[in-house]
Amino acid sequence: MSLQHRPFSAILDSLADEAPDEEAILFVDRGVWTWRDVRREARCQAAALQQLGVGQGDYVLSWMPNCPTSVATLFALSYLGAIYVPINTAYRGAMLAHVIRTAEARLMIVHAGLFDRLEEIDTGPLEDVIVVGERPGVSTNFTIHAAEALEGDADALIPPARAVEDWDTQMVIFTSGTTGPSKAVLTSYRHARSAALGFRHVGPGDRNLTAMPLYHVGGIYGLFWAMFHRGSAVIADGFSTAAFWCIVRRYGITTTGLLGSMVDFLNALPPDPGEKNHSLQTAVIAPYGVAAMQFAKRYGVRVYTEFNMSELAVPLFCGPDPAVVGTCGLPSPGTQLRLVDAFDEEVADGAVGELIVRMDVPWTTSHGYLNDDRATASTWRNGWFHTGDMFRRDAQGHYHFVDRAKDAIRRRGENISSFEVENALMSFPGVVEAAAIGVPAPDGAEQEVMAILKVHEPQAFDPATLIAFLEKEIAHFMIPRFVRLVDQFPRTPTQKIEKHRLRAEGVTPRTWDRETAGIKIRRAKLQAL
Known part of the structure; x- marks a missing residue:
C-alpha cells in the first residue's frame, strides 16, 4: 500500500520512522517540528485526551488559531478515531452556540482570549474545556482544565477498539448555511485524502x-x-x-x-x-x-x-x-x-x-x-x-x-450566511425587517456585505450604533460595510423579498458606508502560543 493510502496515523508513524529528522511543520517565528516531533506531540495529546474520556467516534471542538496546539489536535484525534471539529475564531453569540449545539461535543480546546465568549451563551453538552493560555477563573457550566491537561504519556496510548476505516468521519467543517444556520460538513478520511490530493x-x-x-x-x-x-x-x-x-x-x-x-x-x-x-x-x-x-x-x-x-x-x-x-x-x-x-x-x-x-x-x-x-x-x-x-x-x-443560486455572500475567502446576518440585524432594537446581500466591493475584492433595513423610526436610526451592536453578535467579516434604509421591500407574489432587485440597485447615493464614516472592523488578535 502506498504511503498516501494508509490510515492517517500509520502515515505519521511511517514518516517518523523513515524520515525522523526531516523538517515537517514550521511555525513562522515559533520553531520547527520534524516528523519525529509531529508524532510525539500528536501521540502525547492523544493520550491526554484519552485520559479525559475521549474515545473513538467522539467529537472534539478545537477553537484555536493556527499554532502548535491546533496542529497537534488535528493529528492526535486520528490516533483515537475521534473527530476534529474546528470553530472559526471569529464566531460568537448565537453562531457559536449553534456550532456547539450541533456538534454535541463534550470537550473543547480553546484559546484563553476566546474563553469569555463561552460565558455569554448556552454551552449545551460541554463538560470539559481545556484553556490554552492564561487560565480564567471558575465556571459553573463546565470543568476548566489548564493547557497541561494536553500533556499525556504517549506510551500509555491505547489504540481504538476497532481499526479506523476510510469511511469513518475524520472531521466536521462548518460552512455557510446560506439560507439557514451554518451546516456541519461530515468529512471521511477518504474524502479528506481525495480532496487534498x-x-x-x-x-x-x-x-x-x-x-x-x-x-x-x-x-x-x-x-x-x-x-x-x-x-x-x-x-x-x-x-x-x-x-x-x-x-x-x-x-x-x-x-x-x-x-x-x-x-x-x-x-x-x-x-x-x-x-x-x-x-x-x-x-x-x-x-x-x-x-x-x-x-x-x-x-x-x-x-x-x-x-x-x-x-x-x-x-x-x-x-x-x-x-x-x-x-x-x-x-x-x-x-x-x-x-x-x-x-x-x-x-x-x-x-x-x-x-x-x-x-x-x-x-x-x-x-x-x-x-x-x-x-x-x-x-x-x-x-x-x-x-x-x-x-x-x-x-x-x-x-x-x-x-x-443559493443566497450566500462571498467576502475575502469567507462564505457568509445572509440568514445569520439577518438574524443579528433583526435583534437590533427598532428593526422591522432586514435583508443582507452581497454587493461588488469597490476594490474588486469579491463582495462587501450590505444591510437593507426597514426600521420603526428612520430619523432616529444611527448606523454606527448598529455596527457597534453587531460587533458583539457576529463575526467581524460578517459585519455590513453598507447600510441602507427602505420604506418597503420589493416582493414576489408569495411575499418573499426579491433580493435580485436589491442587488441590481446596489449601493445607492443614500447608502451609508462605514468605511467612509471612518469605522474599521478588524479580527480580534489572539496572543501567540
Whole structure:
C-alpha cells in the first residue's frame, strides 16, 4: 500500500520512522517540528485526551488559531478515531452556540482570549474545556482544565477498539448555511485524502505556505499535503501582503494557495528589481482571471486554478497557466459533472445551469451534514450533490462560474450566511425587517456585505450604533460595510423579498458606508502560543 493510502496515523508513524529528522511543520517565528516531533506531540495529546474520556467516534471542538496546539489536535484525534471539529475564531453569540449545539461535543480546546465568549451563551453538552493560555477563573457550566491537561504519556496510548476505516468521519467543517444556520460538513478520511490530493499543483517534497486557518479546509489540506507528499508545511497566522515574499524567501516556500483578493494585494506592491528572485514555483489561485495571469507573469510562478467546496474533492482543476480567462477548470479524473435546471434536467450546451456532482469512488465527497437530515436530503438529491452554484461550459470544456443560486455572500475567502446576518440585524432594537446581500466591493475584492433595513423610526436610526451592536453578535467579516434604509421591500407574489432587485440597485447615493464614516472592523488578535 502506498504511503498516501494508509490510515492517517500509520502515515505519521511511517514518516517518523523513515524520515525522523526531516523538517515537517514550521511555525513562522515559533520553531520547527520534524516528523519525529509531529508524532510525539500528536501521540502525547492523544493520550491526554484519552485520559479525559475521549474515545473513538467522539467529537472534539478545537477553537484555536493556527499554532502548535491546533496542529497537534488535528493529528492526535486520528490516533483515537475521534473527530476534529474546528470553530472559526471569529464566531460568537448565537453562531457559536449553534456550532456547539450541533456538534454535541463534550470537550473543547480553546484559546484563553476566546474563553469569555463561552460565558455569554448556552454551552449545551460541554463538560470539559481545556484553556490554552492564561487560565480564567471558575465556571459553573463546565470543568476548566489548564493547557497541561494536553500533556499525556504517549506510551500509555491505547489504540481504538476497532481499526479506523476510510469511511469513518475524520472531521466536521462548518460552512455557510446560506439560507439557514451554518451546516456541519461530515468529512471521511477518504474524502479528506481525495480532496487534498485533488490539488495537483503540489508534488513530492514541496514546502507549502499555509496561511489559511485550520478551521478552513484550505488550512487543513496544507498540513495533509506535507504528509501525503513527504514535504513540509509552513504555518502562518493569516495572510500578510507585506510579509508574504519575506516568508517565501526565508522558509524556501515552493507552493501555496491564494485567494483572488490576496492576488490583488500582491499585484499592487511597488515594482522591485528582484521580485522574481524567490523559491515559489507554483500557486493555486481562485478565482482565475486577468489578475492571476498578471501575477504569474510578474513573479514567474506557474499558476493553477480550481473549484472546490468543503463537501467536495476538487471536481474542477486545471493548469499550469490556463489561457482561458475566468475558467474554474476542467473535470477532475473520477468526477461526473452535469449542468441542470431546477428539475435536474440537463441544460443545452453553452446555457447556464446549476453544477451537480458525483464521484466514481464512494466516500470521496462528504457523506452529509451532521444533525441536519433535511439539508442532507435536499443537497444530495437524485443521487447527485447540488452545489447551488450556476456555471456554463464553453466549447473547450472549461467550466465558468456565473452566479450563486443559493443566497450566500462571498467576502475575502469567507462564505457568509445572509440568514445569520439577518438574524443579528433583526435583534437590533427598532428593526422591522432586514435583508443582507452581497454587493461588488469597490476594490474588486469579491463582495462587501450590505444591510437593507426597514426600521420603526428612520430619523432616529444611527448606523454606527448598529455596527457597534453587531460587533458583539457576529463575526467581524460578517459585519455590513453598507447600510441602507427602505420604506418597503420589493416582493414576489408569495411575499418573499426579491433580493435580485436589491442587488441590481446596489449601493445607492443614500447608502451609508462605514468605511467612509471612518469605522474599521478588524479580527480580534489572539496572543501567540
